[in-house]
Amino acid sequence: MRRRTPTLRSAAATTLLALGVTLIAPVPHAAVAADPGKDYCQGQCDDVLPPGENGNATLADILGNKLFGTHPAHSTDQLGTYGALPGGYGSLTDATIGDFYNSSSFGVPPDQVESVQSPRSDVTITRDKATGIPHIKGTTRTGTEFGAGYAAAQDRLWLMDLFRHVGRGELTSFAGGAAANQGLEQQFYSAAPYTEADLQAQADRLVKSNGARGRQALADAQSYVAGINTYISQAKPGRYFPGEYDLTGHIDPITNVGEIEPFKLTDLIALGSVVGALFGSGGGGQVQSALALQAAQHKYGLAEGTKVWESFRERNDPEAVLTLHDGQSFPYADQPAHAQGEALPDPGSVTPEPLVYDRTGSAAARNGAPARTPVRAPAKLRPLQGMFDNGVLPGNLFSSPKKGMSNALLVSGRYTASGHPVAVFGPQTGYFAPQLLIREELQGPGISARGAAFAGLSMYVELGRGQDYAWSATSAGQDITDTYAVELCDPSGNKPTTQSNSYLWHGSCVPFEKLERTDAWSPTLADSTAAGSYRMQVYRTRYGLVTARATVGGNPVAYTSLRSSYQHEADSIIGFQMLNDPGCVHDARSFQKAAQHINYTFNWFYADSRDIAYYNSGTNPARAAGVDPALPVLAEQRYEWRGFNPADNTSAATPPSQHPQSIDQNYYVSWNNKQARDYSTSGFGDGSLHRANLLDDRVKRLVKQGGVTRAALTQAMADAAVTDLRGEDVLPELLAVLRSKPITDPQLANTVQELANWSSDDAKRQETSPGSHTYADSDAVRVMDAWWPLLVKGEFEPGLGSDLYNALTANLGVDESPSAGHGPTGSHAGSSFQFGWWSYVDKDLRALLGKPVKGGFAQKYCGNGDVAACQSMLLTTLKQAVATPANQVYPGDGGGCAAGDQWCADSIVQRPLGGVGDDRISWQNRPTYQQVVEFPAHR
Incomplete structure (x- = not known):
């Protein structure tokens, strides 16, 4: 005990x-x-x-x-x-x-x-x-x-x-x-x-x-x-x-x-x-992407609409910040020259596949039928009553398929004060009480490591250090999940409909496999939710799980999701075993060989006393020629993954040599950004601006100066962690347009000056002093939080039209500021500024201002390309933002934040996964588990 x-x-x-x-x-x-x-x-x-x-x-x-x-x-x-x-x-x-x-x-x-x-x-x-x-x-x-x-x-x-x-x-x-x-x-x-x-x-x-x-x-x-x-x-x-x-x-x-x-x-x-x-999974979302493509084609025509969609997709943007920045190219999942087998849905035909059936009791309350009969706890236990009424696990934290987590900063010994590499790195796994990760040291035959591992999987250290090396990871998210359109059929020979539950497999009509689970619950001392139940049902095919139904060219289909790591989550244990084995990992090259055995989509980083190194892991399926991974594809044998075997969900995969990798680049940074040139990521958002720019700019300056220390690299990470990406990298262009001619409204002129002052103060969301719970430049921060969604809508919706604008925002949310509870990670989660329209605003405004832009849009959107009209829109939306009171920008929540409390709205909450809670802390955009390492010696 x-x-x-x-x-x-x-x-x-x-x-x-x-x-x-x-x-x-x-x-x-x-x-x-x-x-x-x-x-x-x-x-x-x-x-x-x-x-x-x-x-x-x-x-x-x-x-x-x-x-x-x-x-x-x-x-x-x-x-x-x-x-x-x-x-x-x-x-x-x-x-x-x-x-x-x-x-x-x-x-x-x-x-x-x-x-x-x-x-x-x-x-x-x-x-x-x-x-x-x-x-x-x-x-x-x-x-x-x-x-x-x-x-x-x-x-x-x-x-x-x-x-x-x-x-x-x-x-x-x-x-x-x-x-x-x-x-x-x-x-x-x-x-x-x-x-x-x-x-x-x-x-x-x-x-x-x-x-x-x-x-x-x-x-x-x-x-x-x-x-x-x-x-x-x-x-x-x-x-x-x-x-x-x-x-x-x-x-x-x-x-x-x-x-x-x-x-x-x-x-x-x-x-x-x-x-x-x-x-550790990436890809999917091809149906939503297809809907945006169709909206663009409907507005602009087939050829021009496709170009517009590709410009927003940014799958190989020449201005994107890269982890491998010294010219390497690793082609994967990019746009084919002549796409084959696309299965775009007929307009208006897509219906998501339902998951939940047969709700009873309190389960029915989610459909608008209240049903609560609280259990009365013994009087002396009533402080615990209702403790789990909101769930022991915060579902909204994991509600999005976009999971950008973790960061890494590594500098080669050629640029450090000691001559040995320095690394500051770790995973961002959210904030909980207790944490999803645990720390441990393991010493035994064939095992010598210390660090962190996911609770229940800690037979090996998953992120940490060995005797003379350390390693960590960031989520990579390259596309290993494809969407197939399986043609529906009727075994009796009748004409199929979208509700048919059989499909064509290599010419034969075979039934869906039905997987189901009935879950029922009763009220307890800690959860006063009344008794209830429901049934979950998923259909499985040889092309993956059914996610939606539609028609393609008038024919009924089911869209399925096929992930290469499905049925293979256990396989990665071999790579972790090797990372813990000092006889297996002894240098950068052997580290890369170990990471090759991990099929989760991660970026792996390594440091010892001599080298830094990088390897991108994951089972990248080898696709048929001409298949566009960004869109649904017809479920026909010629468009299957090469060597596909549905019996165990295996196929040919791209060889390790084709995965982004490097040893001893001058420095590496990663914040879930694009890995390398020509290596296509699985969704929208890898353009000219990414939160990884916050790291890249700072580390690049350190490397140029030389003499980097552990403290200096930690400072670079920490400084980026309290910086508003919009304020540092987009606000200067916004100010340039706002000041393109004199502002006649004194209040707006004053606000623009406040924003300029915030920009000069490096656009921080940082307390005036520890514990003050008040931001420096707090009003400028409030204005930016209120203004950003207004200005993005005002800049792009008039030119795109509402249908296309809404289709694009369904693929990439406009904002992910710390207090934006609607973002992929929810409120109070720390992780911020990965998913948003900052790259789009940046490219459009630079083009408007006559600055060079690589990979820009086919047209100018702000003010339809007129600087005066763009300024007018920005001033109009800025005036709306100024008039929005703090209690609307930060509306408060049920977790203890009063309306209008800016610091609290941003703050990080250790979300309880059990009965004990912890205090909130100030916002910082930083890994949950983090190492700072510099090895002076080697075996």
Whole structure:
């Protein structure tokens, strides 16, 4: 059992005792240091992951949090460190990095040991005083993996249980029928509706396809599961399991009757499918893209409309910021010279495929029939009543197929003060309490690594460092998902309709495979949503999952989504196994070979004492000649992926040599931007301006100056993290048009000056001083937030027309500012400024001002190409923005932000995934888990 030091007040203990809940004294552990092993970073590796390592809270812990605001030990001790960087990075030095990050050295110094335990004889788990991170050292490999599973259950058992149910479409029956829970399980079931046989087949293929490494991965996973289950078996009688099991009715808080279901191998596959769908898949959306193309062709005609659509699609924009910027070309998924097999829908014929059926009880309330019968909790537990009514998981955070996450900054040793490479990098996985990631150190036969991994998948470190190297990733999103139009048929020979449930496969009429799940729930102590149920149904074909129905040339079709990583989420475990193996990864080239075994669409970055390196992973399907990946294609054999085998969803793939990759470029930056020239991304938005420009501009300046340090590179990241992309890179052009002739309205002239002052102040969204909760240039920020959607609409809708404008905004939202709750990541999520129309505004205004533009539009949109008319539109929309009061720009929300509170609207919330909540912090556009590394030595 993990030693806890909760600060629960006596009143909370008295409450629990009155309810008959027994408080179990923690088992003491010896304080003996773990062997640190070999560590070539020599104290120059640091990382941080808010809010804290400990993500398990007993019922006593939860009650203490709700009644008195207390927190379990190590559940929030990294939040302040992380949150302080925006106010402190300006004076950062290498010596003060430890004020904002934690040491990620191997081992635990003797005077820093908090506890040591041995859940079995061949493994010890040492936790440090500062953060409580588990340092797992095994004398056998199976012991090491057993310890990893045991420690994961100690720190994230409830979260792991949630996500194995999410992966099976069973969240509501497990955690309650709140609307957010319904939405989240529906989203994932529609993307990966796996049967138990599907999950088991993934595990079986892992061994069959990967030989000795596959067998080792399976053995590691089985040992990991054994560790999880051992913890469960010990925690249940001892009542130190997560209190959410009490609150959701799985265990009776009075009698302790009930069970925590043991884990099994297929649970890890289900967890992996969630992670893969969230962060490692790219493509799709071809039907929505086709609707925009058709709108453009309807307005401009076939040829000109196609050109207009391509100009907004920007799939190979010559001005796009590139991760590989020294001339490399990696052609993939670009526009074919002569497209073949396009399957554009007939106008007005597209109908999305329904997912949910047969709603009853509180499930019907989502269709406008209120149905709530709250459960009355015992009086002394009523502070918890309704705790999960909004869902234990925030569905809107994952509501968009566009998932831009994470960033990376790496500088070659040729340009650093020490002569060794420097890296600042990490994934942006959202902000939760507890986090989706956990930190750990693993030391055992064939394993030596420290870093972070997704809870429930931490048999290996997924992002972190080895003995003499570090690695990280950003979401890449290249197109590995295609949309096929399968021709519908009727087995009886009758004329098919769009409601027919059979399709043509190589000339034969075969039925859809129906996958369905019925989910039902009852009210609990923590979720007062009344009882309800519904059925989820997905049709599966050999060309993927049915997503919509339409007609193409008058013939009824079903549009399907075919993803190359579907049925293969488990395959990536081999790459992670290799990254943890010091005998496998020993330099940049061997790192790239390991990353090739990861089929998720990620950009992988590497640093050691000698080199920096990059590799783009993912199973990129080899498409038939002439197929345009941006549009739906006819489901005919000649247009299938080359070598396509629907039995296990495999096909030929582009070889590793054709994936963007590099060793020791002068620097690398990535913020989910375009990887390389001719490497087409999967959606709109990779044009002349991208949030990656914020990193590229700063790192480029550092490299030009030379002598880069860890602190300087961290400052570059932190400075970009508090900068408004619109203010830094678009506002100067807006000001140029606004000032093209004198402004006669004094109020508007004053506002324009305020915007100019903000621009001169580097367009920051930053507190005047730490804790002030007030922005410098706050009124200019408010005006920009109100003005941007107005000016974009005013600039483009008159020329495009409403139909085309709306079709384009359906593919790429206009804005993703920090307070824009409608953005892909929702409100209070930190991640901002990836998806928006900044590139379009930039190109159009530069053309209007007579500046050079590469890859510009066929026409000028602002003022129809007239500077005076454009200025007039900008002034008109600016006047509207000025008149919009703060309480409308920042309308407040149910999460504690009052209307008009600008800082709060931007702020980052650690969204509760259980019973314990944490404080909000100031906005910063930055990875959740982040490393700062510089290796001075190598094996």
